[in-house]
Amino acid sequence: xxxxxxxxxxxxxxxxxxxxxxxxxxxxxxxxxxxxxxxxxxxxxxxxxxxxxxxxxxxxxxxxxxxxxxxxxxxxxxxxxxxxxxxxxxxxxxxxxxxxxxxxxxxxxxxxxxxxxxxxxxxxxxxxxxxxxxxxxxxxxxxxxxxxxxxxxxxxxxxxxxxxxxxxxxxxxxxxxxxxxxxxxxxxxxxxxxxxxxxxxxxxxxxxxxxxxxxxxxxxxxxxxxxxxxxxxxxxxxxxxxxxxxxxxxxxxxxxxxxxxxxxxxxxxxxxxxxxxxxxxxxxxxxxxxxxxxxxxxxxxxxxxxxxxxxxxxxxxxxxxxxxxxxxxxxxxxxxxxxxxxxxxxxxxxxxxxxxxxxxxxxxxxxxxxxxxxxxxxxxxxxxxxxxxxxxxxxxxxxxxxxxxxxxxxxxxxxx
Amino acid sequence: xxxxxxxxxxxxxxxxxxxxxxxxxxxxxxxxxxxxxxxxxxxxxxxxxxxxxxxxxxxxxxxxxxxxxxxxxxxxxxxxxxxxxxxxxxxxxxxxxxxxxxxxxxxxxxxxxxxxxxxxxxxxxxxxxxxxxxxxxxxxxxxxxxxxxxxxxxxxxxxxxxxxxxxxxxxxxxxxxxxxxxxxxxxxxxxxxxxxxxxxxxxxxxxxxxxxxxxxxxxxxxxxxxxxxxxxxxxxxxxxxxxxxxxxxxxxxxxxxxxxxxxxxxxxxxxxxxxxxxxxxxxxxxxxxxxxxx
Numbered sequence: 001x002x003x004x005x006x007x008x009x010x011x012x013x014x015x016x017x018x019x020x021x022x023x024x025x026x027x028x029x030x031x032x033x034x035x036x037x038x039x040x041x042x043x044x045x046x047x048x049x050x051x052x053x054x055x056x057x058x059x060x061x062x063x064x065x066x067x068x069x070x071x072x073x074x075x076x077x078x079x080x081x082x083x084x085x086x087x088x089x090x091x092x093x094x095x096x097x098x099x100x101x102x103x104x105x106x107x108x109x110x111x112x113x114x115x116x117x118x119x120x121x122x123x124x125x126x127x128x129x130x131x132x133x134x135x136x137x138x139x140x141x142x143x144x145x146x147x148x149x150x151x152x153x154x155x156x157x158x159x160x161x162x163x164x165x166x167x168x169x170x171x172x173x174x175x176x177x178x179x180x181x182x183x184x185x186x187x188x189x190x191x192x193x194x195x196x197x198x199x200x201x202x203x204x205x206x207x208x209x210x211x212x213x214x215x216x217x218x219x220x221x222x223x224x225x226x227x228x229x230x231x232x233x234x235x236x237x238x239x240x241x242x243x244x245x246x247x248x249x250x251x252x253x254x255x256x257x258x259x260x261x262x263x264x265x266x267x268x269x270x271x272x273x274x275x276x277x278x279x280x281x282x283x284x285x286x287x288x289x290x291x292x293x294x295x296x297x298x299x300x301x302x303x304x305x306x307x308x309x310x311x312x313x314x315x316x317x318x319x320x321x322x323x324x325x326x327x328x329x330x331x332x333x334x335x336x337x338x339x340x341x342x343x344x345x346x347x348x349x350x351x352x353x354x355x356x357x358x359x360x361x362x363x364x365x366x367x368x369x370x371x372x373x374x375x376x377x378x379x380x381x382x383x384x385x386x387x388x389x390x391x392x393x394x395x396x397x398x399x400x401x402x403x404x405x406x407x408x409x410x411x412x413x414x415x416x
Numbered sequence: 417x418x419x420x421x422x423x424x425x426x427x428x429x430x431x432x433x434x435x436x437x438x439x440x441x442x443x444x445x446x447x448x449x450x451x452x453x454x455x456x457x458x459x460x461x462x463x464x465x466x467x468x469x470x471x472x473x474x475x476x477x478x479x480x481x482x483x484x485x486x487x488x489x490x491x492x493x494x495x496x497x498x499x500x501x502x503x504x505x506x507x508x509x510x511x512x513x514x515x516x517x518x519x520x521x522x523x524x525x526x527x528x529x530x531x532x533x534x535x536x537x538x539x540x541x542x543x544x545x546x547x548x549x550x551x552x553x554x555x556x557x558x559x560x561x562x563x564x565x566x567x568x569x570x571x572x573x574x575x576x577x578x579x580x581x582x583x584x585x586x587x588x589x590x591x592x593x594x595x596x597x598x599x600x601x602x603x604x605x606x607x608x609x610x611x612x613x614x615x616x617x618x619x620x621x622x623x624x625x626x627x628x629x630x631x632x633x634x635x636x637x638x639x640x641x642x643x644x645x646x647x648x649x650x651x652x653x654x655x656x657x658x659x660x661x662x663x664x665x666x667x668x669x670x671x672x673x674x675x676x677x678x679x680x681x682x683x684x685x686x687x688x689x690x691x692x693x694x695x696x697x698x699x700x701x702x703x704x705x706x707x708x709x710x
Contacts, residue, residue, distance in 0.1 A: 026532040033527025034539060037520040037583060045546055045580045048561030049553060055560075213441050220438045232442070234688065239445055241691075242684040243641045245661045246677040250448040252669060253455065253463050260451055263464045292444055324427065353550020355644055360665055370552040377556045377648070390553045401541070401548050410541050413588050 053394065056387035059164040061109045065102045066093040070160040078157060081150050087137040091128075098125055113166065113176055114155040120146050167388035172196075192372070192389065199369040202286060203351040207298075209291045210347050211340060214298035218339070219332070221299075222306035223314075233303065240296035248360050251289040255280035255361075286358045286366030290351060297350060298343040304414060305339030306332075342408040349400045353393060369393055449681055456481055456674040463671070481675040488672065491655075499660065499676060506657040509571060510639040513578035517635040520579075521586025522628050526620065528587070529594040540587070547584035551644045554581070559648040569651035577645045582635025589634060593627030593698055626694040633687055 007015040063070050072089040076082050097103040103125055110117035127143035141148040158176070169175055169182060173190040177183045184190070221232045239247060254260050257276045265271045279285060309332060317327040355370035362371070369389060376386035404410070459478040460466050468476025488498040527533060528540055546554065558577050559568060567573035601623070605615040621628075643658040650659065657676075664673045 023532065026530070027534055030527045030530035030533040033530075034524045034533070034543075037524035037543060037587075038539065040516075040520055041543055041546065041580055041583065044576045045554065045558070046542075049549065049557035052553070052557035052560045213444070216434065217438050217441050220434075234692065235442055235446055237688055237691075238684065239449060241637065241688045242449060243637075243658070243677075243680050245641065245643060245658050245665070246452075246680050247448065249661070249665060249669065249673060249677050250452045252665065253452055253674065254448055256463070258463060260455075260464055292448065295445060349548055353552065355550070355552045360662075370550055373552050373556065374644075377552075377559075383560070386556060390550075390556060393550055394553055397548060397550060401545070405537070405541055410537070410544055411591065413544065414592060 049394075052383075053387050053391045055383050056167045056385075056391050057163045057165065058384070059159075059161055059166075061105065062160040063162060065097055065106050065109075066090075066160075069093040073153075073157045073160050076153070076157065078150075078154060081148065082153055084135055084137045087140055087147075088134065091131065091136045091140065094121070094124070095128060098128065110156065110159055113159050114152065116146075117155070120144055120152070164384075167384040168391075170385050171388040171392060195367070195369055195372055196392070199352060202283075202290070202366075202368060203348050203354075205287060206290045206294060206351045207344050207348045209287070210295050210298035211344060213291075214295055214302060214343065215336075215340070218299045218302040218306055219336075221303055222309070223311065229307075236296050236299050236303075239293070240300070244293065244356055247293055248289060248357050251285070251292070251361060252280060255285060255288065280361050281363035281366070283362070283366040285361040285363065286368075289357050289361050290354060293357060294347045294351060298347050300414070301342035301346060301408075302336065302339035305342065306336050309335045338408070342404075342412070345400060345404045345407065349397055349404065352397060352400070452674045453678050453681065456671060456678040458671055461671055463669075463674075481671045484672045485675055485679075491653075498655075499657075499672075502655045502657045502660045505655060506640055509574050509578060509656065510636050512571075512575045513582055513639040514632050514636040516575070516579035517582035517586050518628060518632040521583040521631060521635075522590050522624070524583075525587045525590035525594065525631075526624075529591055529597070543587055544584045546581050555644045555648040558645060562649065568649055569654070571654065573649050574646060574654065574656075577649060578639040578642055579635075581642065581645070582638045585634035585638060586628070586631030589631030590624055590627040593624045596698070597623060626698040630691050630694050633691055637684075637687060 009015055009018050068089050072082075072086045076086055094103065094106070097106055103121060107118040107121035110121060114120070124140065124143050124147070131139040131143070146152050166176065170185075171192055173185045173193050174182055175185055217232070217236070221229050221236070224232065252259070256262070257278060259280075261279065262271070262276045266273055266276065271277060279288070313331055314327055317331050318324070322330070353370055354368055355374065358366050358368045359371050359374070362368070370393070373386045373389050373393070376382045376389070454469065455463060455465070457477045457479065458466065458469065459476050459480065466476050485499045486497050490496055490498045490501055524543065528536060528543075533539075554577075558573075562568045562573045562577075567576070597620075601619050602615060605619045610618065641658060643656075643662050646654070646656050646659050647662070650656070661673055661676065664670065
């Protein structure tokens with residue numbers, strides 16, 4: 001069968017091609033509208049975060065402070081004690097660092113991985129004056145016999161690597177020993193795994209609590225006539241629109257030992273004046289405040305799913321003789337499950353990264369992983385470790401975000 | 417409306433138990449916000465209701481904490497009240513950030529809503545991510561990176577950071593309005609001879625206006641309430657309202673903070689009312705379609 005002739009436009013171009021052209025043009029226009037924001041978000045948000053997280057594997061210190069030594073160590077095979085040339089380079093670089101005043105930083109850096117590394121460098125520094133001429137190898141070993149230990153050089157080579165996994169190991173309470181094996185840190189220094197687990201535990205509890213107390217009111221709102229439903233939804237939206245700091249402040253006022261709730265309980269005689277409860281600045285404070293603050297994020301997605309459940313089906317079920325519990329269980333509940341998924345995932349994602357509320361009402365027992373990251377960023381200035389912990393947190397959040405997109409769809413996200 | 421048809425005293429009892437349970441939950445939602453309002457009029461400097469307040473004795477109430485807001489001395493070198501200048505700083509940063517976020521976000525949302533948009537889902541996910549990424553990671557990254565380009569400790573740095581945090585809200589709000597947008601309007605406008613720019617200004621913009629305003633309000637509130645980026649990025653002199661509240665809570669919480677908080681709750685109520693009115697406006701536009709769905 002002969003193929004039907006393609007329609008040709010008046011200028012001789014086949015119609016099909018013309019249509020494709022028009023489609024392409026529309027595509028470019030749509031993309032062009034998104035492009036400015038895309039560039040803006042990449043430049044002001046994505047690149048900063050990526051470059052920050054890169055610090056978790058980046059290890060430029062030795063390359064900056066003793067570049068020749070790093071190169072010499074790279075060429076050294078590590079099988080036996082380095083040759084005289086490597087010792088010479090080491091001597092020259094360390095002397096240069098001493099004059100530039102950066103030797104202390106090298107010592108500190110080495111000390112992270114080699115116990116006694118700091119004293120080794122500083123002891124050698126004092127004896128450098130005596131070393132006038134080659135052979136440097138013997139002179140340095142004489143200055144400190146640890147220079148004659150191949151293990152020292154192995155660690156030095158390791159800390160000179162351009163990239164390191166040390167920060168990630170530290171973030172899960174592990175470290176390299178002097179032989180380069182991965183070992184657990186001493187028990188009293190193991191804090192981060194516990195903290196990660198506590199963060200997950202708090203988030204899970206907050207998600208369950210918001211679900212437990214959010215579901216009844218979402219149900220109530222969605223089964224009311226619009227006039228009452230709107231009024232109730234406004235009561236959910238008001239805290240949503242109120243400053244997080246203000247809401248946290250009000251919890252401090254309510255829960256502190258001289259606060260409103262304790263006063264009421266003393267007045268009612270439930271507790272004595274001496275028996276005032278410590279309800280805040282601990283884990284409990286974080287839990288209570290976060291649950292209330294995140295409750296709207298649970299109720300709103302559940303409500304927007306529940307309000308699509310046709311009420312006439314509930315009425316039908318009742319008129320067919322089902323009692324309210326069976327009507328709820330057989331008709332309402334199964335259809336509300338997507339709302340639970342949406343709200344639950346949203347609350348969980350948001351609570352895993354919570355910072356402000358735990359910082360203000362958490363005391364020492366109610367701190368989460370974000371607070372530790374802030375501590376390493378601002379106080380201990382161990383940015384590599386902060387970046388490693390941040391990367392782990394971010395990966396967890398991105399997995400949840402991906403799951404949210406799969407289950408709910410990002411375009412379904414609403415602002416009340 | 418659906419009225420549960422409870423039978424017997426047990427059913428009625430459950431009905432009332434359920435309603436009181438819900439009232440308690442609403443109390444949990446709103447109560448903490450309401451408690452601070454009367455406390456901020458306390459004539460004493462305690463965080464509890466004095467006996468005078470419970471007796472509604474006028475002597476027990478006072479505006480002194482509100483006067484305190486106006487008279488808290490500023491840092492040396494600048495005049496006026498500490499709170500007032502912090503409010504101005506916040507307002508300035510908030511307005512600039514909102515303008516950037518709204519302009520970029522609105523245009524992008526319109527592009528994203530076009531059916532021809534390529535890689536729509538992944539780009540949308542990326543553009544919404546500032547809302548999802550834990551704020552501490554954002555703040556740390558922005559601080560480390562902006563420092564390199566001399567943007568740390570500047571107003572511009574904070575404005576850019578707040579703008580990027582506000583864009584997801586604009587995108588969500590505007591896309592929500594656009595899902596109900598009838599593309600016939602565009603064709604009508606084109607067929608009547610309007611060029612794309614004019615069509616945008618006279619047809620698209622007015623129809624999506626409620627969404628744009630809602631998004632802008634969200635972006636503004638986000639900036640006005642943002643503290644973590646400010647803690648990292650701001651210099652000693654750049655004191656915003658949240659920063660002042662933050663340091664107040666951390667050092668010693670005073671009733672002045674409750675007075676400020678009360679003003680902010682009032683502000684939230686006003687914003688909430690505007691958003692609610694905007695939402696009704698959108699619904700009115702989309703009324704014919706909603707009618708079809710029902």
